[in-house]
Amino acid sequence: DTEVTQTPKHLVMGMTNKKSLKCEQHMGHRAMYWYKQKAKKPPELMFVYSYEKLSINESVPSRFSPECPNSSLLNLHLHALQPEDSALYLCASSQVPGGRNQPQHFGDGTRLSIL
């Protein structure tokens, strides 16, 4: 069982819809991450939150809007997405922000399809 929970597992949306992806962890981790993963490729980092504050934005288009309401929750708000945004979106967490020796713990992801 994964300790990072993502909902929903699957999401199909049109290009004009607004939806949100949710991620939750109860390990007391203070760093949380969003990744995008295309088929047969490694995950690509999108955002990093450290102590509930956005610390890294990897030049992600503004149609993706992250939010960290508290230390256990991470959201990714989606609006006006493009077909090329179809992918697996992974959430991860690690114990200490910026800790180079900290492994990241991943959720099972949300598989997003844009019609």
Next chain:
Amino acid sequence: AQSVTQLDSQVPVFEEAPVELRCNYSSSVSVYLFWYVQYPNQGLQLLLKYLSGSTLVKGINGFEAEFNKSQTSFHLRKPSVHISDTAEYFCAVTGSSNTGKLIFGQGTTLQVKP
């Protein structure tokens, strides 16, 4: 800058045979290395990590890896694979800055045949 090269994109192997998945890295600072496995329709699961100390690291599911500083390698091995080991395997190193960023290799697909 850090980088990771996984030398094989696909590794086919018969059940109960040994397997080695190769990973080479480059780093200008001290190295922390990880192997992750991704089963179909799942997220990434940590197999093992090298932080310091013994160069032979044992992980879950019977996997182990050896850190070789002189050859800048961190190859993953299992003496006898099962059908259930069929998955995508990613080698990763943390970036040089204190951001927690992971630098992933391109992945190796392990295909275990009966």
